[in-house]
Amino acid sequence: MSKKLVAYFSASGITAEKAKVLAQAAGADLYEIKPKVPYTAADIKWTNPLARCNKEWIKKTKPALADTDADIAAYDTIYLVFPIWYYTVPLIIKSFLEAYDFSGKKIAVFATSGGSDLKKATQHIQAALPNAQVVEGAMLNGVSNFDEYIDY
Numbered sequence: 691m692s693k694k695l696v697a698y699f700s701a702s703g704i705t706a707e708k709a710k711v712l713a714q715a716a717g718a719d720l721y722e723i724k725p726k727v728p729y730t731a732a733d734i735k736w737t738n739p740l741a742r743c744n745k746e747w748i749k750k751t752k753p754a755l756a757d758t759d760a761d762i763a764a765y766d767t768i769y770l771v772f773p774i775w776y777y778t779v780p781l782i783i784k785s786f787l788e789a790y791d792f793s794g795k796k797i798a799v800f801a802t803s804g805g806s807d808l809k810k811a812t813q814h815i816q817a818a819l820p821n822a823q824v825v826e827g828a829m830l831n832g833v834s835n836f837d838e839y840i841d842y
């Protein structure tokens with residue numbers, strides 16, 4: 691049986707909830723991708739042009755990670771779970787992808803959003819990880835039964 695990790699980022703809790711249920715359903719370990727400086731509610735108020743999220747996005751500033759303790763080498767499959775930001779992956783996901791060696795791993799991409807789909811994010815992750823097998827999972831907003839997502 692392949693060894694699985696659910697690695698997730700969540701700024702306001704929606705993705706965290708889904709990631710936890712997915713990990714339990716898939717029999718996967720759980721790891722939270724956290725920024726060194728946590729996002730406050732004001733930081734992610736994207737309707738404010740001066741909010742941290744918008745400043746980071748404009749400058750393409752990848753936030754520093756709180757830790758690089760995920761034992762990626764120990765897993766065959768990594769479920770990567772995050773909220774869609776600006777139609778694609780949040781910059782902290784880029785920080786995470788650059789912090790570890792994902793060569794030969796299977797990366798299953800999952801997200802929550804306000805309506806955007808996974809296509810751009812999945813393409814982005816595959817481009818960032820040419821030596822990994824990246825597969826598009828699903829948007830998790832309306833999902834409560836995770837059975838069809840446990841066999842990656």
Ligand SMILES: Cc1cc2nc3c(=O)[nH]c(=O)nc-3n(C[C@H](O)[C@H](O)[C@H](O)COP(=O)(O)O)c2cc1C
Nearest residue numbers: 700701702703704705773775776777803804805806
């Ligand atoms: C900075 C920022 C950018 C976002 N960009 C998008 C977007 O492009 N498309 C979309 O459908 N939702 C967008 N959202 C909404 C989030 O994807 C959505 O609310 C998500 O479920 C939040 O997950 P979380 O509670 O785990 O942080 C954005 C949210 C933030 C904070």
